[in-house]
Amino acid sequence: MSESTRKKVSAGLARRRRKERVFRMTGLLATTVGIVFLVVFFVDLIGKGSSAFRQTFVNLEVNFDAAIVAPDGSVDLQYADFDALARNALRGLFPEVSGRGPLRELNQLLSVGAGYQLRDMLVENPDLLGMTQSVWLPASSNVDMLQKGNIDASIDASLRTISDAQLAWIDALQRTGRLELHWNRAFFTNGDSREPELAGIRGALVGSFYMLLVTLVLALPIGVAAAIYLEEFAPRNRWSDLIEVNINNLAAVPSIVFGLLGLAVFINWAALPRSAPLVGGLVLSLLTLPVIIIASRAAIKAVPPSIRNAALGLGASRMQVVFHHVMPLSLPGMLTGAIIGMSRALGESAPLLMIGMVAFIVDVPAGLSDPATALPVQIYLWADSPERAFAERTSAAIMVLLGFLMLMNLVAVVLRKRMEQKW
Amino acid sequence: MPDRMAKANVTLPEQPSEIGKTVGNIRSANPYIVAENVNVYYGDNHAIRNVSLEIGTKEVIALIGPSGCGKSTFLRCLNRMNDSIESARVTGHITLAGTDICSKELDPVALRARVGIVFQKPNPFPKSIYDNVAYGPRIHGLAANRAELDNIVHTSLERAGLLKEVIDRLDEPGTGLSGGQQQRLCIARTIAVDPEVILMDEPCSALDPIATARIEDLMYELAEDYSIVIVTHSMQQAARVSQRVAYFHLGSLVEVDETNKIFTNPRHRLTEDYITGRIG
Ligand SMILES: Nc1ncnc2c1ncn2[C@@H]1O[C@H](COP(=O)(O)OP(=O)(O)O)[C@@H](O)[C@H]1O
Ligand SMILES: [Mg+2]
Numbered sequence: 001m002s003e004s005t006r007k008k009v010s011a012g013l014a015r016r017r018r019k020e021r022v023f024r025m026t027g028l029l030a031t032t033v034g035i036v037f038l039v040v041f042f043v044d045l046i047g048k049g050s051s052a053f054r055q056t057f058v059n060l061e062v063n064f065d066a067a068i069v070a071p072d073g074s075v076d077l078q079y080a081d082f083d084a085l086a087r088n089a090l091r092g093l094f095p096e097v098s099g100r101g102p103l104r105e106l107n108q109l110l111s112v113g114a115g116y117q118l119r120d121m122l123v124e125n126p127d128l129l130g131m132t133q134s135v136w137l138p139a140s141s142n143v144d145m146l147q148k149g150n151i152d153a154s155i156d157a158s159l160r161t162i163s164d165a166q167l168a169w170i171d172a173l174q175r176t177g178r179l180e181l182h183w184n185r186a187f188f189t190n191g192d193s194r195e196p197e198l199a200g201i202r203g204a205l206v207g208s209f210y211m212l213l214v215t216l217v218l219a220l221p222i223g224v225a226a227a228i229y230l231e232e233f234a235p236r237n238r239w240s241d242l243i244e245v246n247i248n249n250l251a252a253v254p255s256i257v258f259g260l261l262g263l264a265v266f267i268n269w270a271a272l273p274r275s276a277p278l279v280g281g282l283v284l285s286l287l288t289l290p291v292i293i294i295a296s297r298a299a300i301k302a303v304p305p306s307i308r309n310a311a312l313g314l315g316a317s318r319m320q321v322v323f324h325h326v327m328p329l330s331l332p333g334m335l336t337g338a339i340i341g342m343s344r345a346l347g348e349s350a351p352l353l354m355i356g357m358v359a360f361i362v363d364v365p366a367g368l369s370d371p372a373t374a375l376p377v378q379i380y381l382w383a384d385s386p387e388r389a390f391a392e393r394t395s396a397a398i399m400v401l402l403g404f405l406m407l408m409n410l411v412a413v414v415l416r417k418r419m420e421q422k423w
Numbered sequence: 424m425p426d427r428m429a430k431a432n433v434t435l436p437e438q439p440s441e442i443g444k445t446v447g448n449i450r451s452a453n454p455y456i457v458a459e460n461v462n463v464y465y466g467d468n469h470a471i472r473n474v475s476l477e478i479g480t481k482e483v484i485a486l487i488g489p490s491g492c493g494k495s496t497f498l499r500c501l502n503r504m505n506d507s508i509e510s511a512r513v514t515g516h517i518t519l520a521g522t523d524i525c526s527k528e529l530d531p532v533a534l535r536a537r538v539g540i541v542f543q544k545p546n547p548f549p550k551s552i553y554d555n556v557a558y559g560p561r562i563h564g565l566a567a568n569r570a571e572l573d574n575i576v577h578t579s580l581e582r583a584g585l586l587k588e589v590i591d592r593l594d595e596p597g598t599g600l601s602g603g604q605q606q607r608l609c610i611a612r613t614i615a616v617d618p619e620v621i622l623m624d625e626p627c628s629a630l631d632p633i634a635t636a637r638i639e640d641l642m643y644e645l646a647e648d649y650s651i652v653i654v655t656h657s658m659q660q661a662a663r664v665s666q667r668v669a670y671f672h673l674g675s676l677v678e679v680d681e682t683n684k685i686f687t688n689p690r691h692r693l694t695e696d697y698i699t700g701r702i703g
Contacts, residue, residue, distance in 0.1 A: 236509060306546035310609070312507060313542070314559040314616060315535035324558075325548065 045402075049395025055184035055197060056144040057136040058110065058173060060089035062118060064128045075122060075129065082122075083115035086137055093178070094169060105165055109173075111138040113186070113198045136182065141196040141389035143170060147181060150388055161388075187396065191362045192378065196389030199382070201397050203364045207277050207357070207372030208346060210365065214281020215288055215345050220338050222285075223292030227334070230293070231300040232322050251290035258287045259354025267355060274356040275371040283351045288341035295337020299330035332419035339412040343405050349376035375401045446690050447680035451479035451667075455650045456501060456620065461515035463496050463505065463674075470496045472674040474515075478620075483642065483651045485661035485682070488671035489702055494654040497671070498622050501652065502538040503531040520619070536563055539613035543625040545605035547597035547612070552589050555597040555608055556580060559616035575615055583611035584641050603634025610641065614649075621645065623653040627660065639664055658698055662686055670694045 001009075062085050069080040087107050091097065097106050114137040121135070122128055142161050145151045157164050173179040190200030234240045262283035266272045272279050303326050311321045352358065357373050358381065365372035373381070375397065382394040454477040463471035471493045478484050478501075486494040496505065503524065505511040517524050524534050536559075547555050556576045559565075566572035576593070580586040585607040589600070597608050606626060613621060623642075627635040642664045645651060655661050661668050661682065668685040670678045670693070678691040689695040696702045 304546075306542065306544060307548060308507075309504070309542060310546045310548065310612075311558070313502065313504065313535060313540040314562070314612065315532050316558075316562050317532050318507075320562055324562075329549065 045395050045398060049392055049397075049399045051148045052187060052392040052396035053184050054181040055186065056139040056147045057180055057182045058090070058139050058143075059134060059136050059178040059180070060086060061092065061132055062086060062089045062135045062137075063132040064118070064122060064130060066130045069122065070129060075126070077119065077123065080119075081115075082119045083110075083112065085118050086110050086114040089135075093173070102165060105163055106169060109140055109143055109166060109169060111140045111197045112195055113138045136180070138186070138197050139179070141387065142166075143179070144197055145388050146170060147179065148392075150392075187393070191364045192360060192373070192381070193362060194360075196385075196387050196393060199390070199393055201375065201378060201400060203361055204373050204375045204378035204397070205400075206364050207280070208374045210277035210368055210372065211281040211284055211374060212342055212346060214278060214368065215284045215342060216338070218281070218285040219288040219292055219341065220334075223289050223338070223341075224296050224334055226289075227293050227296030227300060228322055228327070231297050232318065232326065247290050247293055251294060254350075255287055255348050256350040256354060258283050259351030261286065262351060263354045273369050273371075275359050275361070275373075276369045277365060277372045277374075278368040279355050280352050280357050280372070280374060281368070283355060284345040284348060287348065287351065288338075288345050291341035291344065292334070292337050295340065296330065296334040299333025299337070300326055302333065303329045332416050336412045336416050339408050339415070343408040343412075346408070347376055347401065347405060349374070349380055352377050353380075375404075445475065445676045445679060447678045447684075449476050449676070449679050451477040451482065453480045453482075454478065455480040455482075455520055456652075457516075457518045458497075458500070459516040461497070461500055461513065461517060463493070463500060463514075464512045465508070466510045470674050471500070474671075474674075474676040476669060476676060476679060478650055478652060479667070481646060481648065481650055482667065483646045483653065483665045484667045484669060485665035486652065486654045486669050486671060487656070487658065487661055487697070488677075489697065490656075492671040493674040494671050495624050496674075498540075498624055498652060498654055501620070501622055502535050502540055503529075504535075504540065506531055536616050537618050538620045538622060539616060539618035540622040540624070541606070541609050541613055541626045544629050545602055545609050547600070547605050547608050549596060549598050551594045552580075552597045552600070552608060553593040556611050556615045559612060563616060565616070579611040579615035580608075582614055582644070583607045584637060585611055601634070603630050603637060606630060606634065606638060607641065610638070610645075614645070618649065620650045620652065623651065625654050625656060628656060635660070658686070670697060672697075 065085060065088070068084050068088075069075050069082060071080075087110070090106060090110060091103070094106060097103060117137055118135070121133075139147075142151065143166075146153065146162055146167075151160055151162060153160070153162070153167055162170075170179065186198060187200045189202055190198055191203030193199040230240065230243065234243075262279060266279045266282050267274055272282075307325050307329070308321050311325050312318075316324065352374055358377050359371060359373065360381070361371050361373050363370070379394055379397045379401065382390045382397060456478040458477070459475045461471055461474045462469070474497060486497065488494055496511075499505045499508075500513055500515075500517060501519075501524075505513055513525065515525065519534070519537065523529065548558065550558070553576055556579050557566075557572055560572060560575050566575055577586060580589065585604060588604060589595075589608075597605065600608060606629075610621075610626075627638050630638065639660065642651060642653070646664075651664075653661075653664065665682050667679060668682050669676055670685065670689075670691070672693050678685065678689060678694045680690070685694065686698060689698060693702070
C-alpha cells in the first residue's frame with residue numbers, strides 16, 4: 001500500500017469510528033428510553049393495582065339467630081335476611097347508636113357480601129344455627145378505600161363519601177383490632193359485581209379460557225393443515241400467490257373487523273348465542289389463523305430440502321415426507337406461532353365488543369354457550385366505572401392479564417429453545 | 424449483430440453440430456437400465472438433449488462433465504426425482520429391467536425402493552443412527568419384527584463399513600457423526616432398502632481424501648451386487664471406480680466408452696479438452 005493510500009484510509013478511519021460511535025449512542029439511547037417507559041408503566045401499574053389483592057374485613061361476633069333466618073323452624077335460604085345477622089352484630093358493638101339515619105350509616109360500613117358469606121357458612125355448617133361465632137366479614141368499599149388511604153379524611157365531610165360518624169366508628173373498630181386487611185380471595189373466586197369489594201375476575205378468566213380453548217382447537221389444526229398444504233402440496237402459480245398475499249393482508253386487518261364479521265356470520269346468520277365464549281373463540285380463531293399459517297409456513301420453509309430429498313429418495317411418499325420429517329422438524333416453530341397468536345387473541349377486546357361480550361355478567365360461565373366476558377373486556381368495563389375502588393381492580397386485572405401473556409410468551413421461548421434442531 | 428454471433432459459434436466448443444451425436448458406444452453388453460432419447464426441460468431451459476444410454480447390470484458407470492451440463496438432472500431421471508421439481512418436464516423412454524419407469528402409471532415410490540440415491544452433501548435425518556438406517560425398511564415394511572429390522576440395520580451398516588465405528592452408539596443422532604461417516608450412513612440407509620441400482624451424485628465432493636478413499640473402497644464392494652451410476656468431478660475417481668465413463672456437455676451426451684478408452688484415447692475433441700483440463 002502506498003503512502004498516499006494509507007493516508008486516505010486513516011483519514012477516513014477517524015470519520016468511520018465517529019459515525020459508529022454516534023450510531024451506537026443512538027441505539028443505546030433508544031433502548032434506554034424504551035426501558036424507562038416500561039419501568040414507569042410497571043411501577044405505576046403495580047403501585048395502583050397491588051392493593052386490590054388485599055381487602056378490608058371487619059371482625060364481628062355474629063349470632064346466627066334462628067328467629068331471623070329460620071322463623072318457621074328451617075333455614076330459609078331464599079328469603080331470610082342474612083344481612084340482619086351482620087347488622088345486629090355490628091350494632092352490638094355500638095349500642096349507643098339509634099335512629100333510622102345513624103343506623104343506616106352504621107350498616108353502610110358492611111359490604112352486602114357479608115350476608116352472602118354468613119349464608120354460605122350456614123349452608124356449610126347447619127349446626128351454627130342459634131350459635132354465636134367470631135367472623136371476619138367484608139367491609140364496604142368506602143371503608144376499604146379509607147383503609148388503603150384512597151379517601152382523604154381531612155377534607156370537608158360533604159366532599160367525601162364517608163361521614164364523620166362513620167369515621168369515628170371505623171376508628172373505634174380499628175382501635176379494638178376489629179378492622180384488618182386480609183388476602184382478597186374474592187377477587188379470584190367471584191364474577192363481576194356492582195359492588196367493587198365483591199367484584200372478581202373469575203368470570204372473565206373462565207370466559208377467556210373457554211375462548212382460547214376454542215381458538216386452540218380450531219385455529220391450530222386448521223392453520224397447520226393450511227400451511228402444510230400451501231408449502232408442500234399446492235402448485236406454485238398465480239392462485240397460490242394470490243392466497244399468499246391475502247393471508248398476509250388478513251394478518252394485518254384491524255381486529256374489530258373480525259368482530260363485525262363474527263357478528264354478521266356467527267350471530268346474525270348462524271344464530272349462535274350472543275356474548276358466548278363459543279362465538280368469541282370463533283372470532284379469535286379467524287384472527288389467529290393468519291398468524292399461525294404464516295409462522296407455520298416459515299417453520300416448514302426452514303426444513304432443509306436435503307431432508308425431503310433424502311426421504312423421497314428412499315421411497316417415502318409425500319405424505320410420509322411431511323408427517324415423518326417436515327412436521328416433527330417444524331413443530332416447534334408452529335407451536336411458537338400458535339402461542340404468539342393465542343397471546344394476541346388473549347389480549348383482544350375490540351372484536352369481542354362487537355359480539356356482545358361487553359355485557360355485565362355476574363355468573364361465572366359454566367360452558368361454551370353461557371354468557372361470558374373476557375379479561376381485557378373486564379378491564380375495559382372496570383376502567384369505565386366511576387367508583388374509586390374499581391380503579392385498583394382495573395390495575396390488578398391488567399397485572400393478571402400481563403402475567404398470563406408473559407407466561408405464554410415464556411412457554412413459546414422455552415419450547416423453541418428446547419426443541420430447536422441443530423444442523 | 425449476426426456477424427459476431429456467427430463468429431462466436433465457430434470458436435466456442437458448444438457448437439450444436441459438434442455435440443449433437445454421441446460418439447463411442449452407448450450400448451452395454453448386459454443392460455439393466457436403458458434410456459432412449461431422454462430430454463429434460465426446466466421451463467424453457469433444455470437441460471438434457473436427446474440422451475440415450477444403457478447402463479449395465481452390476482456395472483459402475485461414471486458421469487463426468489463440466490458444472491451445469493446436466494449430470495445431476497440425468498441421474499434424477501433414473502429414479503424420477505425430477506417429479507418433485509415443478510418446472511421439470513421429462514420426455515423419452517427409460518426402462519429398468521424391462522419396466523417403463525417414465526410411465527404415469529408407475530408409482531415413483533416403488534421405483535425409488537429399487538433405485539436408491541446418495542446425494543452430494545451427506546443428509547442424514549436428525550434421528551438416531553439406527554432410525555436413519557431403519558427408516559427405509561420401515562416405510563416399505565421390509566422387516567416383520569424387531570429382530571429382522573435389527574438384522575437389516577446391522578448388515579447395512581456393516582456393508583457400508585460403518586458398523587464397527589458406531590456399534591455402541593446406534594441411538595445417538597446420525598447428525599453427530601463426521602462428514603465421511605455421515606455419507607457412509609447415507610449409503611447404509613440406501614442399501615438397507617435392498618435396491619437394484621444406486622445413484623450417487625458427487626458423493627465425495629464434500630469429503631476429505633481419507634473419507635473419499637473409504638467411500639471408493641466401498642463402491643468396489645457394492646459393485647459386486649448393484650449397478651452404480653456415479654456423478655463425479657474427479658477424473659481420478661472415475662478412472663478408479665468405473666468400468667465405463669459418459670461425458671456430458673451442455674445437456675448432450677458427447678461420448679461414452681470404457682473407462683480406459685476414454686482416458687487414454689478420447690475420440691471427441693470436447694472429451695479430450697475436458698479430461699486434459701482445458702474445459703471444466
Ligand atoms: N431444480 C432446477 N430448476 C431449474 N433448473 C435447474 C434445476 N436443476 C438444474 N437446473 C438447470 O439444469 C441444468 C443442468 O443442471 P445440473 O443437472 O444440476 O448440472 P450438473 O449436475 O451437471 O452440474 C443447469 O442449466 C441448471 O441451471
Ligand atoms: Mg450436479
